[in-house]
Amino acid sequence: MQTLFINIKELVQVRNEGIAIVSGEDMAILPKIDNAYLLIQDDTIVDFGSMENCPKLEYGTVIDATGKVILPTWVDSHTHIVYAGNRIQEFVDRINGLSYEEIANRGGGILNSAKKLNETPEDIIYEESKKRLEEVIQLGTGAVEIKSGYGLTVAGELKMLRVIQRLKENYSLPIKATFLGAHAFPSEYKENHTAYIDLIINEMLPQIAAENLADYIDAFLETGYFSVEETIKIMEAGKKFGLPAKIHVNQFTTIDGIAACVAHEALSVDHLEVLTDADIAVLKNSKTMPVALPSCSYFISIPYTPARKMIAAGLPLALATDYNPGTTPSGNMNFVVATACIKMKMTPEEAINAATINGAYAMGISATHGSITKGKKANIIITKPLTSYYQLPYEFGNNLIEQVMIDGKFV
Ligand code: NIG
Ligand code: FE
Numbered sequence: 001m002q003t004l005f006i007n008i009k010e011l012v013q014v015r016n017e018g019i020a021i022v023s024g025e026d027m028a029i030l031p032k033i034d035n036a037y038l039l040i041q042d043d044t045i046v047d048f049g050s051m052e053n054c055p056k057l058e059y060g061t062v063i064d065a066t067g068k069v070i071l072p073t074w075v076d077s078h079t080h081i082v083y084a085g086n087r088i089q090e091f092v093d094r095i096n097g098l099s100y101e102e103i104a105n106r107g108g109g110i111l112n113s114a115k116k117l118n119e120t121p122e123d124i125i126y127e128e129s130k131k132r133l134e135e136v137i138q139l140g141t142g143a144v145e146i147k148s149g150y151g152l153t154v155a156g157e158l159k160m161l162r163v164i165q166r167l168k169e170n171y172s173l174p175i176k177a178t179f180l181g182a183h184a185f186p187s188e189y190k191e192n193h194t195a196y197i198d199l200i201i202n203e204m205l206p207q208i209a210a211e212n213l214a215d216y217i218d219a220f221l222e223t224g225y226f227s228v229e230e231t232i233k234i235m236e237a238g239k240k241f242g243l244p245a246k247i248h249v250n251q252f253t254t255i256d257g258i259a260a261c262v263a264h265e266a267l268s269v270d271h272l273e274v275l276t277d278a279d280i281a282v283l284k285n286s287k288t289m290p291v292a293l294p295s296c297s298y299f300i301s302i303p304y305t306p307a308r309k310m311i312a313a314g315l316p317l318a319l320a321t322d323y324n325p326g327t328t329p330s331g332n333m334n335f336v337v338a339t340a341c342i343k344m345k346m347t348p349e350e351a352i353n354a355a356t357i358n359g360a361y362a363m364g365i366s367a368t369h370g371s372i373t374k375g376k377k378a379n380i381i382i383t384k385p386l387t388s389y390y391q392l393p394y395e396f397g398n399n400l401i402e403q404v405m406i407d408g409k410f411v
Helices: 024-028 088-095 100-105 110-119 122-138 154-170 193-210 228-240 257-263 277-283 294-300 307-312 333-344 348-355 357-362
Strands: 002-012 032-041 044-050 061-064 068-072 074-076 141-147 175-182 216-221 246-249 268-271 289-292 380-385 401-406
Touching (some): 024 307, 024 348, 088 100, 110 154, 154 175, 154 193, 175 193, 193 228, 216 228, 228 257, 257 277, 277 307, 294 333, 333 348
Parallel strands (some): 002 061, 141 175, 175 216, 216 246, 268 289
Antiparallel strands (some): 032 044, 068 380, 380 401
16 A cells, blocks of 8 residues: 655655764755655655655556645653543642652652552553543544553552553554553652662563563652662662653753763663753763653643753753653643643754654664665654644644554554
8 A cells, every 4th residue: 555645835854865864954954845745654754755756656646735734743751641530629729839759758659650550440541541642643643652550559550550561452553551660669668769669670671571561661860759879779680671761750850860861771771851951961872861841840830850950961852752640741842842832942943853752762662663774663643734844842731633644554
């Protein structure tokens, strides 16, 4: 089956093979072809170029994209979309003056979601999660990482990871599962951290590995959550089971966690709302992708990740939603891209690079996703008629997507 898009106003993020990451000043370059064609064979991008060189199709479908922009689907490399219920009351409590920390200290926050998760049957969690996944696909997300971390018990963590496994089996977009048993200490382990870490390492991890339920391992490295030493133990244990690390770090405080993550070859470090010059120096020339989550900053009113400073230092940056019931009850990558432009002063080119090619790196799928490249999967966004791709972040909050294609099929 062949599909040929013709007269595309702007075909955005066109790359040669082998480019997996854009950093520093290169982030300002977003290669595009005006008045372009794009040829798809089954689930794969096979050709593209300027309309002057457009091939004649002998069989298949020709679609006229006059006035429209085509770009690769968003890659959301950091989410927690598998969860039970919601935390609407905490939202109202925060409006009334409580902080995220105060709510967590009185048993709310992650432990609130963990209670709900453990009480809810797997099938219901699956149904709720699947709805969220379908919604974000309609919003242009064509690859997604999903974390556990609201179980915090052997049964609860396995339940979450099995839900992610079912999503993987039933949806064709790439889904990566991240084991986040080290998301918070359950109250019964508040005074005995070692026992909970032992539970993660000796009980949870072996079962997860035996069922092949995770691709990555994560921990919430933060004051009041997991210390640098505790996170190192988690990363080392993950490594033994073949799970590279993707770590929540520097969300509220900086405790020299990033250096440990880089030393342990973390694939990504995520959040980074507070970042020191030393943190930036450590990330420079590392293989670890920094990931910013601007919807989280927006929702809980914390600083935005200092993108300008990071890019000026030559770093790459990826953008993701952090979709979760506590700090980001939204999985809209279009809003993330717009907020990165508006609040973090990233240019549209930088934000789109961060939400596509660098996001693909942060979830280990650079070979197949994140750009319009021959041989990559045909996961694309077709917009409504636009002035230019600048309109995407400009009209923040509006849905400018007309169609989404995953693996060569319209969804
Ligand atoms: O990425 N910071 C840690 N984890 C989530 C929030 C968890 C929650 O509040 O449920 C985050 O923001
Ligand atoms: Fe998160």
